[in-house]
Structures are given as structure tokens and as C-alpha cells.
Amino acid sequence: MLTVTPLALSEVLEITPRRFGDDRGFFSETYNAQRMAEAGIDLVFVQDNHSYSAAAGVLRGLHYQLAPRAQDKLVRVVRGAILDVAVDIRRGSPGFGKWAALEVSAEKGNQILVPKGFAHGFVTLVDNTEVIYKVTDFYSPDHDRSIRFDDADIGVDWPQAVAPFTLSQKDEAAPLLRDAEVFE
Template sequence: MLDISPLRIPEVLEIRPRKFGDERGFFSETYSRDRFAANGVQLDWIQDNQSYSQEAFTLRGLHFQKPPFAQDKLVRVLRGRIWDVAVDVRRGSPNFGQWVALEVSAEAFNQILVPVGFAHGFLTLEPDTEVLYKVSASYSPAHDFSIRYDDPGFSVAWPLAGHEPVLSDKDAAAPHFAAADSPFTFTGDLR
């Protein structure tokens, strides 16, 4: 059983798998193709990625891959907490340039589904945070694209609490979105 809730931008979903616990701990089916399909989410995952961030306020993003390697992402936290952000970069979308965020944590045992057509990033809210996510296309360096996390066109309100984010060199040098031509077009279809 899954609890699936659309966020303010309805293509982005919060997913809560069921946990079965006893004195030994718990068991959960965090992904089932059949259960997801029964809830209207039909995606073929082809790769799992895992990241570890030693420091709180490590910011990874905003990223997307251009077609034909565009990626849907199903993100969950194994340890710690993140503030996960999805920015709509689909030309013609009523939500173009808008963002939605969700706190995803090991404790809450929730996940976020970020579909193709969204730039994605997250900020760790605790040290020693581990994130596991499924993607629907292979990594392709030639199709990988980054956008500045602080792009004024999006004005994402990262909860940095006065801290400077810990960034990779790639993310620190990322261009503003206005300099990019979005490869995504809104089709009017919701999942």
C-alpha cells in the first residue's frame, strides 16, 4: 500500500510507503512497479544512485538531463534529512519557473517523485545524510545540465539559516537559467 499525494505543482508527488514493524525493527516495500502503476505512476527505473553528504547545508543542484536522457527521479533518504526542490522548466507550463519543496527524511520515511521537465536539487539539513534515488535514464555527461541554485528567476527559498551552502565546483559555476534554452515543453498531461 502506498500513500501518494501531489504537491502544489501536481506532477511532483510525495510518496509514503507502508512500514511493518515489530520488536526486530521494520520491513517496507519502498518500490513496487505494480503498486506504483496501480496508483497511476508508470515509470521504468534503470539506475539507482546514492549520495552521502558529510556536512549539513550541502547543496546539490539544480540539475536535469536533456532528452533523450531526461530523467524522472524517485528520491528517499536513508539517513538524515533533506529539503528537496523541484523547479518547473517546461516551456508553456502554467507553473514555468515556479518551484516546490518537500522535507524528505529517514524519520518521516517519505519519498519525492520529480518528473522529467523539472530541475532538481536538495539541501542537507543534518550532517551525515545519505540519499538514495532511482532514475529513469542513464547518466549522460553530454546531456547533463546545472542551473544556479540561487537563480533570481526562480528565487528558491533555501532554508540555509544564515549558512553558506557547501557546493561542488560544478554547481558553484552553474549558469543562470535565462542563459539556457529549456529542452522541455509542457504537454498538458499530468501523470
């Protein structure tokens, strides 16, 4: 059993698997292809990624891969907490340039599904945060792109409590949405 809840951009979903707990802790089936298909999510994941951030305020994103190597992402946190953000970058979409965010945490046990056509990023809310995410296509450096996390035309409301943010060189140099190669 899992709960699926659309976010502000209805294609972006919060997925919360059921947890079975007792005095020892809990058990949760974090991914089950059959249960996902029953919920209308029929994706084939081909790669798992694991990210560790030592400090709060590590910001990764906004990342995506262009077609034909675009990726759907199913993101969960196994330690700590993040604010996860998805930005619609499908030119011609009514949601183009709009964003949705969700706090994803090990404590909540929730996940976020970011579909193809959306840029993805997150910022760690606490120290020692680990994120694991599944993707539907392999990493392709030739199709890998990014958009500046603080693009005023997008206006993501990043949590200032963990600022200043720690960014990679790639993310510091990312173009603005208006200059980025996106989905047509």
C-alpha cells in the same frame, strides 16, 4: 500500500510507502512496480544513485538531463534529512520557473517523485545524510545540465539555518534559468 500526495506543482509527488514496525524496528517496501502502476505511476527505472554528504548544508543542484535522455527521479533518504526541490523548466508550461519543495527524511520514510521537465536539487539538513534515487534513463554527460540554485527569478526558499551552503564547482558555475537550455 503507499500514499501518493501531489505537491505545489501537481506533477511532483510525495510517495510514502507503508511501514510495518515492532520492537525490533520496521520493514518497508520502498519500491514496488505493481503498487506504483496501481497508483498511476508507470515508470521503468534503469539506474540507482547513492549520495553521501558529511555535513548539513551540502547543496546539490539544480540538475537535469535534456531530451532524449531526460530522467524521472524517485528520491528517498536512508539516513538523515534533506529539503528536496523541483523546478518546472518546461518553457510554455503554466508552472515554468515555479518550484515545489518537500522535506524527505529517513525518519519519515517518504519519497519524492520528480518528473522529466523539472530541475532537481536538495540541501542536507543534518550531518551524515545519505540519499538514494532511482532514474528512468542512464546518466549522459552530453545531456547533463544545471541551473543556479539561488536564481532570484526562481526564488527557492532554501533553509538558512544550514547556510552557508557547500557547493560543487559545477553548481557554483551553473547558469541562471533565463540563460539555461531547458525543455521546449
